[in-house]
Amino acid sequence: xxxxxxxxxxxxxxxxxxxxxxxxxxxxxxxxxxxxxxxxxxxxxxxxxxxxxxxxxxxxxxxxxxxxxxxxxxxxxxxxxxxxxxxxxxxxxxxxxxxxxxxxxxxxxxxxxxxxxxxxxxxxxxxxxxxxxxxxxxxxxxxxxxxxxxxxxxxxxxxxxxxxxxxxxxxxxxxxxxxxxxxxxxxxxxxxxxxxxxxxxxxxxxxxxxxxxxxxxxxxxxxxxxxxxxxxxxxxxxxxxxxxxxxxxxxxxxxxxxxxxxxxxxxxxxxxxxxxxxxxxxxxxxxxxxxxxxxxxxxxxxxxxxxxxxxxxxxxxxxxxxxxxxxxxxxx
Amino acid sequence: xxxxxxxxxxxxxxxxxxxxxxxxxxxxxxxxxxxxxxxxxxxxxxxxxxxxxxxxxxxxxxxxxxxxxxxxxxxxxxxxxxxxxxxxxxxxxxxxxxxxxxxxxxxxxxxxxxxxxxxxxxxxxxxxxxxxxxxxxxxxxxxxxxxxxxxxxxxxxxxxxxxxxxxxxxxxxxxxxxxxxxxxxxxxxxxxxxxxxxxxxxxxxxxxxxxxxxxxxxxxxxxxxxxxxxxxxxxxxxxxxxxxxxxxxxxxxxxxxxxxxxxxxxxxxxxxxxxxxxxxxxxxxxxxxxxxxxxxxxxxxxxxxxxxxxxxxxxxxxxxxxxxxxxxxxxx
Numbered sequence: 001x002x003x004x005x006x007x008x009x010x011x012x013x014x015x016x017x018x019x020x021x022x023x024x025x026x027x028x029x030x031x032x033x034x035x036x037x038x039x040x041x042x043x044x045x046x047x048x049x050x051x052x053x054x055x056x057x058x059x060x061x062x063x064x065x066x067x068x069x070x071x072x073x074x075x076x077x078x079x080x081x082x083x084x085x086x087x088x089x090x091x092x093x094x095x096x097x098x099x100x101x102x103x104x105x106x107x108x109x110x111x112x113x114x115x116x117x118x119x120x121x122x123x124x125x126x127x128x129x130x131x132x133x134x135x136x137x138x139x140x141x142x143x144x145x146x147x148x149x150x151x152x153x154x155x156x157x158x159x160x161x162x163x164x165x166x167x168x169x170x171x172x173x174x175x176x177x178x179x180x181x182x183x184x185x186x187x188x189x190x191x192x193x194x195x196x197x198x199x200x201x202x203x204x205x206x207x208x209x210x211x212x213x214x215x216x217x218x219x220x221x222x223x224x225x226x227x228x229x230x231x232x233x234x235x236x237x238x239x240x241x242x243x244x245x246x247x248x249x250x251x252x253x254x255x256x257x258x259x260x261x262x263x264x265x266x267x268x269x270x271x272x273x274x275x276x277x278x279x280x281x282x283x284x285x286x287x288x289x290x291x292x293x294x295x296x297x298x299x300x301x302x303x304x305x306x307x308x309x310x311x312x313x314x315x316x317x318x319x320x321x322x323x324x325x326x327x328x329x330x331x332x
Numbered sequence: 333x334x335x336x337x338x339x340x341x342x343x344x345x346x347x348x349x350x351x352x353x354x355x356x357x358x359x360x361x362x363x364x365x366x367x368x369x370x371x372x373x374x375x376x377x378x379x380x381x382x383x384x385x386x387x388x389x390x391x392x393x394x395x396x397x398x399x400x401x402x403x404x405x406x407x408x409x410x411x412x413x414x415x416x417x418x419x420x421x422x423x424x425x426x427x428x429x430x431x432x433x434x435x436x437x438x439x440x441x442x443x444x445x446x447x448x449x450x451x452x453x454x455x456x457x458x459x460x461x462x463x464x465x466x467x468x469x470x471x472x473x474x475x476x477x478x479x480x481x482x483x484x485x486x487x488x489x490x491x492x493x494x495x496x497x498x499x500x501x502x503x504x505x506x507x508x509x510x511x512x513x514x515x516x517x518x519x520x521x522x523x524x525x526x527x528x529x530x531x532x533x534x535x536x537x538x539x540x541x542x543x544x545x546x547x548x549x550x551x552x553x554x555x556x557x558x559x560x561x562x563x564x565x566x567x568x569x570x571x572x573x574x575x576x577x578x579x580x581x582x583x584x585x586x587x588x589x590x591x592x593x594x595x596x597x598x599x600x601x602x603x604x605x606x607x608x609x610x611x612x613x614x615x616x617x618x619x620x621x622x623x624x625x626x627x628x629x630x631x632x633x634x635x636x637x638x639x640x641x642x643x644x645x646x647x648x649x650x651x652x653x654x655x656x657x658x659x660x661x662x663x664x
Contacts, residue, residue, distance in 0.1 A: 002433055099334050102334065
C-alpha cells in the first residue's frame with residue numbers, strides 16, 4: 001500500500017504517531033501531534049518543532065527570492081512555537097544545497113536571521129550539506145514555555161467560540177497569483193497577498209497576549225488552512241465546529257485577488273493555507289478579555305464560529321446552507 | 333562565486349558560522365562548529381545536533397535497506413551527542429517522501445526507533461511531508477550533558493596523544509564495495525565492512541567512560557574521515573598533529589577489502605569517512621586511565637599519533653616519509 005492509498009500526509013502522520021511516537025516518557029510531556037513537542041524543563045517546558053521544505057514540492061525559486069525563502073523557513077517554525085504559547089529561543093538549520101551562488105546561500109541565512117532576531121531567536125547550529133536535487137531546508141526551532149502558559153489543540157469545549165487573528169486567505173490568494181502570473185506581475189496585482197504568502201509574520205506577541213489572559217482553551221497556528229487545521233483541533237479535542245462564512249475575516253486584497261483569479265474568496269479563506277494566523281477557542285464570555293489583550297499587539301481578532309458536540313466541522317453559507325468545510329494542502 | 337569556488341562544504345560552513353552564527357548569546361554556550369551546540373540547562377547543558385540526508389547525494393536505496401537507512405539517520409546524530417559527552421534524549425525527525433510503500437516508511441522509522449531505544453532516546457516529534465525528489469531525512473537530536481562532562485574539539489594541547497576507538501576505514505571499505513559490487517555481493521565479500529557502513533553503532537558508552545575519567549582534552553566523532561576530522565579538531569584547538577600510519581587500527585576485513593578493491597588500506601583508514609568512532613586527545617600519562625575506562629565497554633582504544641605545535645596535520649608513513657594527511661568527504 002502506497003502513502004496515497006493510506007490517505008496521504010495526514011494519515012501517514014497518524015500512523016507514525018501511533019506506532020513510533022511516545023508521550024509521557026521521561027521528561028516528554030507531549031510528543032507528535034501538536035504544533036510542537038513539549039519537554040519538561042524546570043517548572044515549564046522546552047517546545048520543539050520542525051519544518052522540512054523541499055524545492056519544487058514546497059517552494060519554487062522562480063516565484064520566490066532567497067531572502068524570503070529563508071525568512072519563511074524560519075518564520076513558520078517560530079509560528080509553531082508561538083502557537084504553543086512559547087517564546088522562540090534557538091533554531092537549528094539543516095540546508096541541502098546544489099552548487100549555487102554563495103550570495104544565494106547568504107540571502108537565505110539573512111532572511112532566517114532577520115525573522116529570528118525580530119522574534120528573539122538565534123541560529124544556534126544545524127547541518128550544511130550538498131544536495132543533488134535542489135534546495136532542501138529543515139529548521140528545528142526550540143522555544144521556552146513558562147509554567148501554566150502551554151496552549152494545546154485538545155482543550156476546545158462544546159459552546160466555545162472560535163476565533164482567528166487578522167485576515168485569512170491572503171496567503172493562498174498570493175500563491176494562486178504567483179502560480180498564475182509569476183513573481184513580478186503577481187506583486188503588481190496584489191503586493192499584500194504576495195507578501196502574506198512569501199513573508200509571513202509569526203504571531204508571537206499575539207499568542208503570548210492570548211495565553212496570558214488564562215482564558216484560551218485551545219490554540220494552534222493556521223498552516224494547512226482553516227478547514228484542515230480546525231479539523232485537527234476538533235479531532236484532538238473530541239468536538240465538532242460550525243464556522244459562519246459571513247464571519248470569516250477576508251481582506252479587501254483577497255476579494256480583489258479572488259475576482260482576478262475567478263475564485264471564491266470564502267474558498268480561499270476557508271480552504272487556503274499558510275496563513276500563520278492564530279486559531280483559538282474560549283468561553284463566549286471571555287472574548288472581550290482576549291480581544292482587549294490582543295489590542296496591545298498589532299493584530300485584531302474575530303469570532304468566526306462555535307465549537308459544537310459531535311465530530312462534524314461545517315461551514316454555514318450566507319444562504320443558510322450548512323455543509324462540510326473543505327479543502328486543504330495535501331501533497332501526496 | 334559558487335559554493336565550489338568558495339571551497340566547498342567546509343568553507344561554506346565557516347562562512348555561515350562567522351556571519352550568521354552566535355555563541356554566548358543568552359543561554360547558548362556553544363553554537364555552530366562542534367559536534368553539537370550546547371545550551372545551558374541548570375548546571376549542565378542540552379546538546380543539540382542535526383544531520384540532513386538527501387537520497388542519491390548521501391545514500392542510495394539500491395545499495396541500502398529502509399530499516400538500515402533509518403538506523404543510520406538516527407545513529408549518526410546520537411554519535412554527535414555522544415562525542416560531546418552527552419546522553420541522547422529526544423529526536424525530531426523530518427522526513428520528505430515520494431509516494432512510496434507505507435512499509436518502506438515503517439521500516440525507516442523502525443530503524444530509527446531501534447537505535448534510539450538502544451541508546452536511551454525516543455522520537456519526540458518532527459515533520460512528515462511529500463517530496464518530489466526522493467527521500468530526504470533530517471534528524472535533530474537532543475541530549476543531556478551533565479555538569480563538567482562536556483567534551484569539545486578545542487582543548488587539544490601540543491604533546492597530547494591522539495587516540496581512536498576500535499578500527500577505522502571499515503565503513504569506507506564497505507561503501508567502496510557497495511558502489512562496486514552492489515548490496516548482495518558486497519555483503520558476501522565483507523559483511524563486517526558493509527555492516528560498518530550501513531549500521532554504525534554510536535559510541536555512547538565509550539564517550540561517557542572517557543569523559544568520566546576527567547582526562548579528555550578534546551573529543552569528536554569520526555564522521556568525515558580521520559584526515560578531515562583531525563584537521564577540524566586541530567584548527568579548533570590551534571595545534572597541528574602527527575599521525576603514525578603504522579599505528580592506525582585497521583581491521584583484517586578492511587585489509588581484505590582493500591586488496592579486493594585494489595586500494596590502500598591506510599588510505600581507507602586515514603581518508604575514509606563515516607567511521608563513527610571517537611577521536612580524542614589526552615596527556616600521554618592518562619592513556620592508561622582512559623584505556624581502562626574503555627575496557628568496561630565493548631570497545632578498545634589505541635594511540636595513533638601526537639598533537640604538535642603549529643598547524644600542520646601530517647601522516648608518517650612506514651618508510652619514514654611524512655606528508656600532509658589527505659582525503660575527505662566533500663560533496664560540492
